[in-house]
Amino acid sequence: MFGYYFDLAMRSLKRNKVLTGLMVLAIAVGIGASMTTLTVMYLLSGDPLPGKSARIYYPQLDPETGADVRKNPADLLDYISAHDLWQSGKADRQTMVVFGSIKLQPGLAGQSPFMADTLATTSDFFPMFDVPFRYGGAWNAADEARGVRQVVISDVLNQRLFGGANSVGRTIVLNGTGVQVVGVLDHWRPRPLFYMLVGARYSGGDTGGYYVRPQDVFLPMPTALDINAGNFGWFSCWGKPDRMDLRNAPCESVGLWVQLDTAAKAAAYRRYLDAYDAQQRALGRLSHPANTRMMSLHEWMAYQNAVPSDVKLQTWLAFGFLLVCLFNTVGLLLAKFLRRSGEIGVRRALGATRGAIFAQCLAEAGVIGLLGGVGGLLLTLLGLWLVRQQPVAYADVVALNVPMLLLTILLAVAASLLAGAFPALRASRVPPALQLKTL
Amino acid sequence: MDILPILSTLRRHKITALLLVLEIALTCAIVCNAVFLINQRLERMKMASGVAEHELVQIQAFGIGDTADAKAHAQEDLTALRQIPGVKSVALVNQVPFTNSSWNTSVKLDPKQNQATLNATQYFGENLLQTFGTRLVAGRDFAPDEYLDMRLVARDEKLAKKVVSVIITRDLGQKLWPGQSALGKTLYLGGDPMRVVGVVAGLIRPSLFGGDATAQWSMVFPLRMDSDNASRYVIRTAPQDRERVLAAAAATLRKNDPHRIILEKKTLDDIRADFFQDDRAMAGLLAGVCIALLVVTALGIVGLGSFWVAQRRRTIGVRRALGATRGSILRYFQTENFLLATIGIALGMVLAYGINLFLMLHYELPRLPAYYFPIGAIALWLIGQVAVLGPAMRAAAVPPVVATRSV
Numbered sequence: 001m002f003g004y005y006f007d008l009a010m011r012s013l014k015r016n017k018v019l020t021g022l023m024v025l026a027i028a029v030g031i032g033a034s035m036t037t038l039t040v041m042y043l044l045s046g047d048p049l050p051g052k053s054a055r056i057y058y059p060q061l062d063p064e065t066g067a068d069v070r071k072n073p074a075d076l077l078d079y080i081s082a083h084d085l086w087q088s089g090k091a092d093r094q095t096m097v098v099f100g101s102i103k104l105q106p107g108l109a110g111q112s113p114f115m116a117d118t119l120a121t122t123s124d125f126f127p128m129f130d131v132p133f134r135y136g137g138a139w140n141a142a143d144e145a146r147g148v149r150q151v152v153i154s155d156v157l158n159q160r161l162f163g164g165a166n167s168v169g170r171t172i173v174l175n176g177t178g179v180q181v182v183g184v185l186d187h188w189r190p191r192p193l194f195y196m197l198v199g200a201r202y203s204g205g206d207t208g209g210y211y212v213r214p215q216d217v218f219l220p221m222p223t224a225l226d227i228n229a230g231n232f233g234w235f236s237c238w239g240k241p242d243r244m245d246l247r248n249a250p251c252e253s254v255g256l257w258v259q260l261d262t263a264a265k266a267a268a269y270r271r272y273l274d275a276y277d278a279q280q281r282a283l284g285r286l287s288h289p290a291n292t293r294m295m296s297l298h299e300w301m302a303y304q305n306a307v308p309s310d311v312k313l314q315t316w317l318a319f320g321f322l323l324v325c326l327f328n329t330v331g332l333l334l335a336k337f338l339r340r341s342g343e344i345g346v347r348r349a350l351g352a353t354r355g356a357i358f359a360q361c362l363a364e365a366g367v368i369g370l371l372g373g374v375g376g377l378l379l380t381l382l383g384l385w386l387v388r389q390q391p392v393a394y395a396d397v398v399a400l401n402v403p404m405l406l407l408t409i410l411l412a413v414a415a416s417l418l419a420g421a422f423p424a425l426r427a428s429r430v431p432p433a434l435q436l437k438t439l
Numbered sequence: 440m441d442i443l444p445i446l447s448t449l450r451r452h453k454i455t456a457l458l459l460v461l462e463i464a465l466t467c468a469i470v471c472n473a474v475f476l477i478n479q480r481l482e483r484m485k486m487a488s489g490v491a492e493h494e495l496v497q498i499q500a501f502g503i504g505d506t507a508d509a510k511a512h513a514q515e516d517l518t519a520l521r522q523i524p525g526v527k528s529v530a531l532v533n534q535v536p537f538t539n540s541s542w543n544t545s546v547k548l549d550p551k552q553n554q555a556t557l558n559a560t561q562y563f564g565e566n567l568l569q570t571f572g573t574r575l576v577a578g579r580d581f582a583p584d585e586y587l588d589m590r591l592v593a594r595d596e597k598l599a600k601k602v603v604s605v606i607i608t609r610d611l612g613q614k615l616w617p618g619q620s621a622l623g624k625t626l627y628l629g630g631d632p633m634r635v636v637g638v639v640a641g642l643i644r645p646s647l648f649g650g651d652a653t654a655q656w657s658m659v660f661p662l663r664m665d666s667d668n669a670s671r672y673v674i675r676t677a678p679q680d681r682e683r684v685l686a687a688a689a690a691t692l693r694k695n696d697p698h699r700i701i702l703e704k705k706t707l708d709d710i711r712a713d714f715f716q717d718d719r720a721m722a723g724l725l726a727g728v729c730i731a732l733l734v735v736t737a738l739g740i741v742g743l744g745s746f747w748v749a750q751r752r753r754t755i756g757v758r759r760a761l762g763a764t765r766g767s768i769l770r771y772f773q774t775e776n777f778l779l780a781t782i783g784i785a786l787g788m789v790l791a792y793g794i795n796l797f798l799m800l801h802y803e804l805p806r807l808p809a810y811y812f813p814i815g816a817i818a819l820w821l822i823g824q825v826a827v828l829g830p831a832m833r834a835a836a837v838p839p840v841v842a843t844r845s846v
Contacts (some may be wrong), residue, residue, distance in 0.1 A: 021743075022738050029731060066629075068545060068555050076477060103501060113700055115501060129631075202648045204718065205802065240599070309802055310721055317728055320469045324732055327462040328739035334455055335746030377599075391716050424452070 005363035008232070012364055016336070022299065027372025027416055030325030032379025033274030034318040034406045038381065040387055041315045042404060043397055044211065045307045048190035053297040055092075055101040057258050057266060059085060060293040061277045062284055067237035073291050074236055074252040075198040075304075081280070082254035086122065090259035090272050092265065095125040095194050096221055098246065098254050102103060103227050104217065105173035106161050119215040120224030126152070126183075128259050129195070134158075136168035136183035139220050147222040152183040168360070174217070178225045187211055188421050193258060193396060194297060197304045205309025211394035270294050321410070329368070329419040337361050337427035348432035351368075357428040365420020366413060380408055445775045452747070452830055460783040463819055466736040467787025471815040472794045473725045475807050480722040484715045486654060488536045488707075489641030491572025491607070493678045494527070495683045495707040496723050497535050501664045501700045508665035510588060516695055518605060520672065523687045525680040527704075530673050531664045532564030533589075534645045536707070537714035538671075541645040546658075547627040550616060559611055559656040560644040565587060565663045568606065568639065568822030570675050576609060578622045578637035581661040589662045589669075599631070606637035610655035633660075646660060650803075670702070681706045733818070737826040740776065748772070748837075755834055756841030765835040772831035780823040784816045791815065 004269040013020040014110050047053050062070065063078040077085075086094050097119055104116040125131070135158075139150045151172070158167055170177045179358060192210040200207045219228075239250035246253055260266040280286045293385055295303060337344075380400060388400045400408075449456045502512065520529045533539050542563075545555030565586050568575065580766050585604060592599045604628065612621025613633070622637045642657040649656075672692070676684045689704050705713075712719075748755075755768055795807040 004502060022742055026735055026738070029735065033680060033728070033731070067553060069553070084756060106733070113698065115700055115702055151689045155646070204650055208717065240593070240596075310717065313798075314721075314724065317469070317473070317725070320465065321728060324462055324469070325735055327458055327465065328735055328742075331455055331458040331462065331739055332742045332746075334458070335743055339746060339749060390720050391713075394722075422454075 001228045001359075002363065005360045008360055009367045012336075012340070013023035013367065018334060019336060021328050023336075023368050024371045024375055026325045026328045026332075027369060027412055027419075028375025028379055029100055030322035030412060031376025031408060031412045031415070032383055034315075034322045034409065035376060035380040035404065036383030036387065037311070037315040037318040038407075039384060039400060039404045040311055040394075040398060041307070044311055044394060047193060047298075048192060048194040048301075049297065052259075053194075055259050055261055056128070056292050057091075057260055057269070057299045058299040059256055059258060059273050060295075060299070061273065061286070063252065064238040065287045066237070068290075069288050073333050075201075075295060076235070076252040076253075077254050077256055078250070078252055078277055079246050079248075080285070081276075082256045084280075085258075085273070085276060088272070088276075090342075091129040091269055092261050093124040093259035095122045095128055095257050096166040096254050097121050097125070097257065098221070098224065098229060099196060100224070102174050102217065105176075111161070116217050117215040118174075118217045118219055118224065118228070120219045120221050120228075122221050125218070125260075128146060129190075132186035132188055134184050134326060135166045136181070139182050145149070145224060147179065147226050148220060149179045149223060150182040150220065151223075152185065152218040153181055154185050154214060154216045156213065158184045167306045173259070174219075175227050177224070179219075179227075185214070187284075189241040189397060191394065192301070194301065194306075195255060197301060197306055198255065200304040200306060203305075205305060207304075207306055208392045209309045210392065211392070211397070213396075215318045223251075239399065266294075295336075326415055326419050329416065330422060333361075333365060333368075333420050334423040334426060336424045337364075338430075340427070341430045344430045345428055345432040345434070348430070354428040356434065360418050360423045361424030361427045362417060364398040365416050365424065368420070369416025370409075371415040372416060373409040376412050377405065377408050390439060442778070444772065445771065445778060448751075449775070451540070455746075456779060457733070459629060459740065459779050460786065462736055462739050463780055463783025463823070464786035464790055466732050467734060467784050467815050467819050468790035468794055468817065470729050471787070471791040471807065471811050472798065473729045474814070475795070475811055476798075476804070477722045477725045477729075479804065480718040480725075483651065484718050484722075486643065486651070488640055488643040489571075489573050489639065489710070490536055490643075490707070491675060491710060492707045493568075494572060494675050494681075496674050496676065496688070496703045497538075497707060497710065498672045498685070498688055498692060499670050499702040500517040500666075501670050501702060502696055503697070503803055509590065509665040510663075512576075512696065513669075516672065516692060518667065519691045519695055520688055521676060522692060523674075523684055525676050525733070526679075526688075527683050528570040528675040530564045530566045531666070531669050532562065532567050532570075532671050532673055533664055533669045534560070534562060535671050535673060535710070536643045536645055539646045539714065540549060543644075544628055546615070546724065550627045550630045550632070552627075557614065557653070557656060558649060559653075559658050562642065562791075563662040563664055564655060564669065564673075567662075567673075569814040570673050571642070572639040572675060573642050574628065575606075575806070576638050576640050578606070578636060581606070582617060585661040586663045587661065589664050590667065592662060594666070598717075601658055602662065603632065603634055604661055605633040606639060607635055608642050608655045608657050610641065611657065612638055614656065624819050633658075633730070636822065654805045688722040706721040733822055736819075737822050740823055740826035741829060744772065744776070744827045748830045748834040751834075751835055753841060755837045756839055756843075759837065759839035760842040768837070769831050769835040772827055772834055776823045776827040777820065779821050784819055787815065787819070788812050 027401035049056060061081060062073040063081050068186045082096050086096050101115045102118050103113055105113040105247045123141045123144050134155060138152060139148055167181050167184060170181050193212055193214060197210055201211050234258050235251045235253035258269060260269050268374060273294060277290050277292050384398050384400060388395045501736065517529050519533060520526060542561045543558055544561055546557055546559050548556050568580055581604065587602060592602060607621060615626060616624055621638050624635050625632045641655050643654050644657055647654055674684060676687055685704050689701050692701060798804045
């Protein structure tokens, strides 16, 4: 039966190519626009650490001693607080992060020096964030404490410096100091770069820059302090630093991330954070009223408004557009079906039930949806290509994936069936006698 | 034109007419808001910087770690840059407009205040205002002997107290002392008093993290930078010389120190274009969506119009046979479309207002100005009339003889 309806649908669609083309085009354009924005939205609002993000927390306190008291603590910690909390080892895993850049002199002749983005961190960073390695691995904690001259580099930097070869054991020069490569990352592209999500809440929704790829050089914290202490990229100071040294500067520049595997541990850590804060205020190192926080990674991403507001706006816009396209299709389908009232009257007189007419019309709408879906898919690919040409940090991750591809076709067919339901219903209620009379 | 017969016909096509009305309403609402958004973005891209944009180039250069003679290094660089033919002025500064990297501090009107009054940006660099081409509207520029070395001030609390003058923008002055002249007034950074010795027409902050309303909250201090604490060399030259000067300057800087890294060399026009690229992309996208929406709506009108004409072919024939002219048939369909468009537009206005309220709530947008409504209305009336013209002309071409057939 369905085969027959399909055949009828194809015949009917061929009869008025312009009208069919208009409907297919309307569905395709609507689907293309909404799927393009939805794919970008899906890619940017996903979980950067699937299966793990619920156990990752970001402790905060107010370390400032100036006259101004912030309502919310600064997005980073001062070095002393971060280091104390890190050293306590109270969490299942804990790591500090400090962003910066450093002058990198490649070991090979013929390559000129350049500024590389760095992350000064601690050995837990890699297992805690499930960072994949292609060659080698992280430095070990004991070496870290001694300020070992070892680094981990990104796959991109490894490609640039060593042509992608196994560079473990090779030496690069950072700020005039030779350091040995102990690990090379595999492709790793968390979206957003969650551990760098600092200050995004001030950006007025312009958060595209937080979707960059990870840093190129990962340094052990003590090593970074030895060779690059004055060069921390992001910070906010409540007093004048006497020397630009991270360790004793009255500045917030360090992020502390902890992994707490159970709710009980998280609650215990929260109490520990409060106790530490109270103790430091009792000692007189901190002077502001207690203002501790401990958000989970999800809460932190929501607090920082990670998804760019332009992307959200585009998604709303695209769905408004799809709605217009659907209204359009409903109107055109209605016109198309009712125009065939005479034919429908004959079929009804020959014994076709209302259900059969309804099914036949719906099959036609479904075929239009399928064609529109294929067109929409092509337009989605075009749209995503256009997004990739944009000068945005996330351009390289924008691509269609299988769930989105299936969703595109599904959405197109569902939309056109929805659009076809009412016209089909109307068509099935055509009174046969009236139509036959006018033939 | 008699409207009543049209209304009674439309009553027989309630659903199709309603669909068309809804489509027009939604299109009208989205287009009004989208055009408003486009204008917002275009306005933002015109934001005044207060500097001689077409005459400036910037080179960012990082030296190697050697800090002992950073001051001498910087002076050598500046001297060498000044000797390049066509260079009018050179400065080594801590920050440059539209580069998204900025030094900011809290400002107070009274040192005993608990909460700071506002947060403003700090420009440092000898000869900064002359090089930027920033226009002084009151007071004076810094005297050459007023400049102190940043490297010394940063380490010496007593010397830091000697930085007592500041030049601020007119906007910042108006924000701090509304309705008064800022000249001669005192503001406080931390506990340190600074006297306003000059007011400039405008000088934009390098990054707009505090929102566009704070864009002009800038202060300039008489501090001299060196190659250790600043990396941005700004050169002023004639617009046509920019590319040549930029290349020559990069070569000069590299010659002075072969180990340094030249990170960025660009004209300020390019830097500005990069800064607003998101806005440009968004405006383009919105414009594309508007056009696509209008085209889809127009095609919808054509489709439905053709259907109605075909459906009423015999009625038209009868009317023609009874003496209606081609013109009156044409006008019938045009009026019908005008009526539907008007209802759609009225509904669209309400919807546009609703969407605007939603955007105001979630995206910090201002209220949609009233003049967007008539613009949206006229656009949709025009689109409707153009789209219905084809079907209406086909209707007008129906010969009266149709009435005699197949009745």
